Amino acid sequence: MGMDPWSPFREVMADPLQWARSWKDRTGGKVIGHLLPDVPEEMIHAAGALPLALEGARVTASKAQASLPGYTCSHAMGLLEMGLAGQLDFLDGLIIPYVCDTTRNLYHTWSHTFPQSRHEFLRLPKRLYHPSAREYLRAELDRFGEALGRMTGRYPSLENITLSLSVYQKSRSRLRKAYALHRERPSIWTWERVNLLMASAMKAPREEHLSWMEKLPWEIDQGRKPNGRVPVYVRGKIWDPPGILEMMDELGLLVVGEEMVCGFRSIAGDYGQGDPLEALVSRLISLPLYPGYHDEPGRIVQSFLDRVQESGAKGVIFLNPKFCEAAGFDLPDLQKALEKEKIPALVLETSTRGVSPAQIRVRLEAFREMIGEDLL
Numbered sequence: 001m002g003m004d005p006w007s008p009f010r011e012v013m014a015d016p017l018q019w020a021r022s023w024k025d026r027t028g029g030k031v032i033g034h035l036l037p038d039v040p041e042e043m044i045h046a047a048g049a050l051p052l053a054l055e056g057a058r059v060t061a062s063k064a065q066a067s068l069p070g071y072t073c074s075h076a077m078g079l080l081e082m083g084l085a086g087q088l089d090f091l092d093g094l095i096i097p098y099v100c101d102t103t104r105n106l107y108h109t110w111s112h113t114f115p116q117s118r119h120e121f122l123r124l125p126k127r128l129y130h131p132s133a134r135e136y137l138r139a140e141l142d143r144f145g146e147a148l149g150r151m152t153g154r155y156p157s158l159e160n161i162t163l164s165l166s167v168y169q170k171s172r173s174r175l176r177k178a179y180a181l182h183r184e185r186p187s188i189w190t191w192e193r194v195n196l197l198m199a200s201a202m203k204a205p206r207e208e209h210l211s212w213m214e215k216l217p218w219e220i221d222q223g224r225k226p227n228g229r230v231p232v233y234v235r236g237k238i239w240d241p242p243g244i245l246e247m248m249d250e251l252g253l254l255v256v257g258e259e260m261v262c263g264f265r266s267i268a269g270d271y272g273q274g275d276p277l278e279a280l281v282s283r284l285i286s287l288p289l290y291p292g293y294h295d296e297p298g299r300i301v302q303s304f305l306d307r308v309q310e311s312g313a314k315g316v317i318f319l320n321p322k323f324c325e326a327a328g329f330d331l332p333d334l335q336k337a338l339e340k341e342k343i344p345a346l347v348l349e350t351s352t353r354g355v356s357p358a359q360i361r362v363r364l365e366a367f368r369e370m371i372g373e374d375l376l
C-alpha cells in the first residue's frame with residue numbers, strides 16, 4: 001500500500017513547534033516565528049529562514065495571566081504562554097504585527113519579559129485605504145527587511161524576494177484549487193483536509209510543502225457531489241476550539257467562504273506590478289479588511305455583505321475570539337446588515353478559557369437545522 005498523501009501535512013500539524021525544531025536540527029536552517037496575521041512570509045523566506053506562523057489560541061494559559069490583563073484574547077495570551085514555557089526558545093527571531101492594541105501591548109510585554117530574544121514589531125498601517133498607506137507600508141517593509149537581515153544574517157535582497165514570490169504564488173494557487181475543490185467534492189476535500197493544507201503551508205518550507213501537494217488526488221472526478229450540505233460563510237480569526245473543522249464536516253456544513261487568518265486570508269490576494277516590495281504591498285492592501293484595520297464603517301459592512309452574497313452562503317457563522325474588541329466593534333453593524341438581507345447568523349465566542357466545544361457543537365447543529373431545513 002502506498003503512503004497516505006495527507007500524512008506529511010498531518011505530521012507537521014501534529015506538533016508544529018516540534019516539527020520546526022527538528023527541521024532546524026536536521027538542516028541547520030534558521031526559524032523565524034510570526035504571529036498571525038499579515039507578516040509577509042515571503043520576506044522571511046527570502047532571508048533564507050523558515051517562516052513559522054504562530055497562533056496563541058488553543059494554548060491553555062497559566063503563567064501568562066500574571067503578565068497580561070485577564071481580558072486579553074487567547075491568541076495573544078497563548079503566545080506569551082508558549083514563550084514563558086520555553087517552547088519558542090529555538091526561534092531565531094519573532095515578529096509580532098501591529099493588528100490591534102492587544103498585539104501592541106503584547107509586543108511591549110514580550111520585550112520586557114524576554115529582553116535578550118530577537119523580536120520585532122511590524123508596524124502595519126491601520127488605515128489601509130488611506131492614500132499614504134502604500135508609501136508607508138513600503139517604507140515599513142524596507143525597515144522590516146533590515147531587521148530580518150540582523151536576525152538571520154542574510155538581508156532579503158530584491159532578487160531573492162522575487163524568487164520567493166514565485167514560490168508563494170505557486171503554492172497559493174495550488175491551495176486555492178484545494179479550496180475550490182471543497183465546494184465541488186467535499187467528501188474527499190473535506191474542510192478539515194483543506195485547512196490542514198493551508199495551515200501546514202505556513203509552518204513547513206514552501207518548496208517541500210508544494211512537492212507534498214503534488215501527490216494529492218487532484219483529479220476532479222473523485223468523491224461525492226455535495227448533496228444535502230448547507231453552505232455557510234465564516235468570519236473569525238483562528239479555527240478554534242480544537243475539533244471545529246471536523247465538526248463542520250460532520251454536521252454537513254459546506255464552507256463556501258471564510259476570512260480566517262490561517263485560512264483564506266493566507267491564500268487570497270495577488271501581487272501587483274512593480275518591484276517585489278511593491279508587489280507585496282499591493283497584495284496586503286488588497287486583502288479583505290481584518291478586524292483591527294480601520295475603514296469607513298459603511299464600506300466595511302458593504303464589502304462584507306458582498307462577499308457573503310457572492311459566496312452563495314445560506315447563513316453566516318461568526319467565530320469571535322473572546323475579548324477581541326476589534327471583532328466586537330464590527331459585529332453589531334454586520335449583524336444588522338445581514339438581518340436586513342434576511343441572512344441568518346450565528347455568533348459563537350471562542351476561547352481556551354471557559355468555552356466548551358460540546359456547547360459549540362450543539363449551537364452549530366441547531367443553526368444547521370434551522371438554515372438547512374429545505375435541504376434535509
Ligand code: SF4
Pocket residue numbers: 073074075076099100101102103237291292321323324325326327
Ligand atoms: S484582533 Fe482580536 S483576536 Fe486578534 S490579537 Fe487583537 S484582540 Fe486578539
